Amino acid sequence: MSELVRLSAAQAAAAVGAGELDPLALFEAYRARAAADQLNAFTWVAEGAPAPVAGPLGGVPLAVKDLFCTEGVPSQSGSRILEGYRPPYTATVVERLARAGAPLLAKTNQDEFAMGSSTENSAFGPVRNPWDHGRVPGGSSGGSAAAVAAGLAPWALGTDTGGSIRQPAALCGIVGLKPTYGAVSRYGMIAFASSLDQAGPLARDVTDAALLYSQMVGERDPCDSTSLTFPGPIELPQRADLRGLRLGVPAELTGEGIEPGVLEVFEAAIQLARSLGATVEPCALPHAPHALAAYYVLAPAEASSNLARFDGVRYGYRASDADDLLAMYTRTRHDGFGAEVKRRIMLGTYALSSGYYDAYYGRAQRVRTKIAEDFAAAFERFDFIVTPTAPGVAFEFGAKTADPFAMYLNDFCTVPMSLAGIPAISIPCGLAPPPGGERPLPVGLQLAGPPFSENGLLAASFALEAALAFDGSAVRA
Amino acid sequence: MIGRDEVRHVARLARLELSDEEVDRMAVELAGVLEHISTIGELDLDGVAPTSHVVAVENALRPDEPRPSLARERVLAGAPAVVDDGFAVPSPQA
Amino acid sequence: MSSALEPVIGLEIHVQLATATKLFCGCELSFGAPANTHTCAVCLGLPGALPVVNARAIHFGLMIGMALGCEIAPRSIFHRKNYFYPDLPKGYQISQYDEPLCRGGELAGVRIHRVHLEEDAAKLVHIGASGRIHGSEQSLVDFNRGGTPLVEIVTEPDVHSPAQAREWLELLRVTLRVLGVSDVNMDEGSLRADANVSLRAAGSEQLGTKTELKNMNSFRFLERGVAAEIERQRAILEAGEEVVQETLHFDPSSGAISSLRSKEEAHDYRYFPEPDLVPIATTEAMLDAARTAMPELPAARAERFERELGLGAERARQLAFRAELGDFYERALAADAAHPRRLADWVGGELVGALADEDPAASTVSPAALAALVAMVAERTLTVTAAREVLGVLVADGGDPGQIVAARGLEAIDDEAGLAAIVARVVAGDPQAAEQVRAGNAKAIGALIGPVMRETRGRADGAEVTRLIHAALGLQSADDQA
Ligand SMILES: [Mg+2]
Numbered sequence A: 001m002s003e004l005v006r007l008s009a010a011q012a013a014a015a016v017g018a019g020e021l022d023p024l025a026l027f028e029a030y031r032a033r034a035a036a037d038q039l040n041a042f043t044w045v046a047e048g049a050p051a052p053v054a055g056p057l058g059g060v061p062l063a064v065k066d067l068f069c070t071e072g073v074p075s076q077s078g079s080r081i082l083e084g085y086r087p088p089y090t091a092t093v094v095e096r097l098a099r100a101g102a103p104l105l106a107k108t109n110q111d112e113f114a115m116g117s118s119t120e121n122s123a124f125g126p127v128r129n130p131w132d133h134g135r136v137p138g139g140s141s142g143g144s145a146a147a148v149a150a151g152l153a154p155w156a157l158g159t160d161t162g163g164s165i166r167q168p169a170a171l172c173g174i175v176g177l178k179p180t181y182g183a184v185s186r187y188g189m190i191a192f193a194s195s196l197d198q199a200g201p202l203a204r205d206v207t208d209a210a211l212l213y214s215q216m217v218g219e220r221d222p223c224d225s226t227s228l229t230f231p232g233p234i235e236l237p238q239r240a241d242l243r244g245l246r247l248g249v250p251a252e253l254t255g256e257g258i259e260p261g262v263l264e265v266f267e268a269a270i271q272l273a274r275s276l277g278a279t280v281e282p283c284a285l286p287h288a289p290h291a292l293a294a295y296y297v298l299a300p301a302e303a304s305s306n307l308a309r310f311d312g313v314r315y316g317y318r319a320s321d322a323d324d325l326l327a328m329y330t331r332t333r334h335d336g337f338g339a340e341v342k343r344r345i346m347l348g349t350y351a352l353s354s355g356y357y358d359a360y361y362g363r364a365q366r367v368r369t370k371i372a373e374d375f376a377a378a379f380e381r382f383d384f385i386v387t388p389t390a391p392g393v394a395f396e397f398g399a400k401t402a403d404p405f406a407m408y409l410n411d412f413c414t415v416p417m418s419l420a421g422i423p424a425i426s427i428p429c430g431l432a433p434p435p436g437g438e439r440p441l442p443v444g445l446q447l448a449g450p451p452f453s454e455n456g457l458l459a460a461s462f463a464l465e466a467a468l469a470f471d472g473s474a475v476r477a
Numbered sequence B: 001m002i003g004r005d006e007v008r009h010v011a012r013l014a015r016l017e018l019s020d021e022e023v024d025r026m027a028v029e030l031a032g033v034l035e036h037i038s039t040i041g042e043l044d045l046d047g048v049a050p051t052s053h054v055v056a057v058e059n060a061l062r063p064d065e066p067r068p069s070l071a072r073e074r075v076l077a078g079a080p081a082v083v084d085d086g087f088a089v090p091s092p093q094a
Numbered sequence C: 001m002s003s004a005l006e007p008v009i010g011l012e013i014h015v016q017l018a019t020a021t022k023l024f025c026g027c028e029l030s031f032g033a034p035a036n037t038h039t040c041a042v043c044l045g046l047p048g049a050l051p052v053v054n055a056r057a058i059h060f061g062l063m064i065g066m067a068l069g070c071e072i073a074p075r076s077i078f079h080r081k082n083y084f085y086p087d088l089p090k091g092y093q094i095s096q097y098d099e100p101l102c103r104g105g106e107l108a109g110v111r112i113h114r115v116h117l118e119e120d121a122a123k124l125v126h127i128g129a130s131g132r133i134h135g136s137e138q139s140l141v142d143f144n145r146g147g148t149p150l151v152e153i154v155t156e157p158d159v160h161s162p163a164q165a166r167e168w169l170e171l172l173r174v175t176l177r178v179l180g181v182s183d184v185n186m187d188e189g190s191l192r193a194d195a196n197v198s199l200r201a202a203g204s205e206q207l208g209t210k211t212e213l214k215n216m217n218s219f220r221f222l223e224r225g226v227a228a229e230i231e232r233q234r235a236i237l238e239a240g241e242e243v244v245q246e247t248l249h250f251d252p253s254s255g256a257i258s259s260l261r262s263k264e265e266a267h268d269y270r271y272f273p274e275p276d277l278v279p280i281a282t283t284e285a286m287l288d289a290a291r292t293a294m295p296e297l298p299a300a301r302a303e304r305f306e307r308e309l310g311l312g313a314e315r316a317r318q319l320a321f322r323a324e325l326g327d328f329y330e331r332a333l334a335a336d337a338a339h340p341r342r343l344a345d346w347v348g349g350e351l352v353g354a355l356a357d358e359d360p361a362a363s364t365v366s367p368a369a370l371a372a373l374v375a376m377v378a379e380r381t382l383t384v385t386a387a388r389e390v391l392g393v394l395v396a397d398g399g400d401p402g403q404i405v406a407a408r409g410l411e412a413i414d415d416e417a418g419l420a421a422i423v424a425r426v427v428a429g430d431p432q433a434a435e436q437v438r439a440g441n442a443k444a445i446g447a448l449i450g451p452v453m454r455e456t457r458g459r460a461d462g463a464e465v466t467r468l469i470h471a472a473l474g475l476q477s478a479d480d481q482a
């Protein structure tokens, strides 16, 4: 492994800033690694470095999930229906990061239109988990997570709709932050579910995540009506302990359905938090068990509409054998979309259709209200909620593809925060063997806080990270 | 819970071609997912307001000021079929 | 039965707003520009693009709502109306559904149901089997128009005849034009009308099955289309059959009505709140801005012309509904307010005729000049005939009426003796006509008046000439008898 790749992104940025490191050499080191990728983590890799831009991100190259539009660079959201599509514009957040000194290194593989928890639903084929090449990296930002874990990229952008940053971060043993809804511009992100989608960093450690995130937020984006100005800057975390911090552990998300190995590692992390000075007590999120059901109404409903623009008229794939308009639409969409995307389009169309709206969409919106109220009540007593990020460690390819709902259960612990629009971070907290397996795999710890509590979440995560001393360097070799 | 005719109707609304075999599979899969989803039918949600958005923002308006449009070559560059600078489609009247 | 059926008509009007840019993006509005030159990521529905609402579109929507006496919603939201069509780039139209910007209201006795904002579709042109792409029937999409802001105005079914539909739409059009919110050009599609038509037994409250007649692109077509649809439905009902609820197209050239979407499945638009936009909360500042921008509306102006200036209803409406005439008239009144009715007749009659529908503000006739001309006529220092000649000069070259009159020697002849001498000479020169007039043939007097007018070059007052002819023939004038 190149010496350069040993440096964290923050260390590399500091070295560039101090004039000790040539950013072009850094770019080329990662470019070469990305080009030689064995994990299928990338859909596109830069041929060379763009002209360096001085900035707080120090020229440290960035891998970006395929669904972010990047001008002139393939952006297909993992779908065949956007075959050959090169957007004429760049997503706001990618643009901001480039201006802050993070040049585009590569586009990363993902579940098609971010629908999935294993990155098995990609038109580019599945991504391998660097910890075990026979297992999934999680999803939908599986390419970003695998690339960062394997040291093929110093850091990466992902998106999280119901857990798509946090869950792959957990399964790959890295840090992933899902921001407060609205904190990061969605302009130029190929949408899955508009009211839930958020871009966030995937990084080797908490400091890197904070550094990248600090340049993603700021003034609201006038091109995204739902974006918000972040109150104050994101600071690099310094916290050494958790004294005075009140952590709530919701019974609803830490019991049934969680693998015993995961629970064990989670309990140990909780004990560690106590030893760092936190008070940890049970808390109630009574509607959280219904979050998944509500999510699988709302997200597919929005998706069914968001994906209507893929019609073979203006860009992307068009079925060649259609002579009439209806056949052009239906065949284009039949051939262009994968099975999971079609399933969700069907589900969402059904939930919005005449006669079913109130029973599904209307009710799901009300469940969403109750879930947000649960969190608001919990945050009166607790600073943060902690749960395992995912109910299990990385699973084998094909293990959950037969039953759609079994796959959806991966999001059980992450979806409630998405519905409430609150920030949540996943940090690696240990290793646990998979059921029936031996080689231990990473487990993620999720911390969630009230809107705009990212600084607090990062600081607490930083203290925990130091105490946990999780070592992922083996998979970066 | 969801029959084949209903699957076909929804597929038509969504403009998705499904073979008979795909209709059968979809009916089974959707029924499975809908069974889980239907648990929200058991909750008492009387008087609960719907949330379509978690952000408390209103009036994100834009001044009525022109911004440059895209050059036509770029607009048409990725189109599957172009005739006379228009996007060509099978006629809806046909 | 036929006499007992009464038409019930509701109108749905789509108005393109005269903003600089589209509803959700910064592309400039255009008409007739080369295809696909006014488009961007947002209005092409490119992946990842997001809409942002144009503040002026909301402002115009509020003005329209106020002009129609609507209740303005304190909070309104956009919905997605989902359906597939090549002119709809995102697969949904962003429109308003159950929380529109305005509800209620009334214009000229027709109640307004709602007023809402939405985006226009693109233009789809059928080109037939061009052979260029596997020989099938093709259409071309031009997205220049896509995303143009529209206000949709829906009335209650308060219209009861084709003529009323036309008149009401004319009033709506001038109202919108005076507001300055739209070009209201039916030829270019900036004002489009659909009509919902049904028949019911006169006096009944129960509405019959309605049909929707689409896109009648002129006032005349609206009137004719609605009339044709009423007759079609009347024939169906009189034959004891039932009207089918459907969308119809009126072909103005043949007068035929055909079904527009008979083959399509029932629509299921799957409306849901647009998650890419946030609610519109009408603030006091927004309401104030709309209120401040409101001009006097045509109906109110016509009423004021009648009430304050004593104009007849017809003349008042003419001047008020053509704002440029009303404006010219009021500027002329500002110069000389002594003869409001006569001045109105000159603006709405002589001037409109002489200018052949040109905007008088753009002509060489100044409002003060016309006021001065009318004053001379009213004070009888200029005959109507001479005044028309002066107006002709004003239209051709402009100038001051007093100077034109002086230069051309057009002053009315107020020298009774001189005029009497001319009359005596004419009567003596045509004894035959004189005899006929004397014998009671009133028409024959024309043969005597003509030469007098010729000799005076129109400067003599017609009534005075008639009186003098009668006097010369020893007859009692009609005026004297009265
Ligand atoms: Mg409409």
Ligand SMILES: [Zn+2]
Pocket: C022, C025, C026, C027, C038, C039, C040, C041, C042, C043, C044, C147
């Ligand atoms: Zn545009």
